[in-house]
Amino acid sequence: MDLTVVAYVIYLLVSVGLTVWVARTLSRNGRIFLGDVLHGDEKLADAVxxxxxxxFYLxxxxxxxxxxxxxxxxxDARGVFETVSTKLGVVLLVLGALHLGNVFVLNKIRRRGIMEREQLPPVPPQGWAAPAAGA
Incomplete structure (x- = not known):
């Protein structure tokens, strides 16, 4: 069998496996974060x-x-290892960049929601009181 084909097979198996593992990990652990970002709306968090x-998969x-x-x-075998390691390294960097991009965007949404919640007074105003004399 041609060593280029061997490198292709190894690259595809490892990169698809890594993609599935990272996607499942991010999905499982990111759900809690999304629930907070979306103010506890569980259905919307699951959909997002x-x-x-x-x-991510696409x-x-x-x-x-x-x-x-x-x-x-x-x-030769050295070429297989060099090619596969280079390709997998680039794939891992892309996976990391996608993850950081998602976290950055979701964190900005979360912070905006926190700021909106903090702007609401804890108790609605009850009326107007004139300032005391000498104050």
Missing amino acids: NHLLVVG VNLGFVALYLNQDERIT
Whole structure:
């Protein structure tokens, strides 16, 4: 079997496995964060979480497929390891960048919600009182 094909198979198996593992981990642990961002609306948090996971799969697996192409022929085992490690390193960096981007956006939404909640007075105004003399 051609070593380039071996490198392709290893790259696809590991990168798809990593993508699935990261997506499940982010989905499971991110649900709590989304619940806070969305003010405890569990149905909306689940829906947004699912949409984020689907988008994550589409973007990352699309990148993995596009990055599969290898221009040079691999002739030895060292070439297989170098090619696979380079490709997996780039995939992991893309996974990390996507994760940080999601967390950044969701944190901005969360902070905006916290600021809106803090602007509401804890007790509605009961009436107007004239300032005391000498104050």
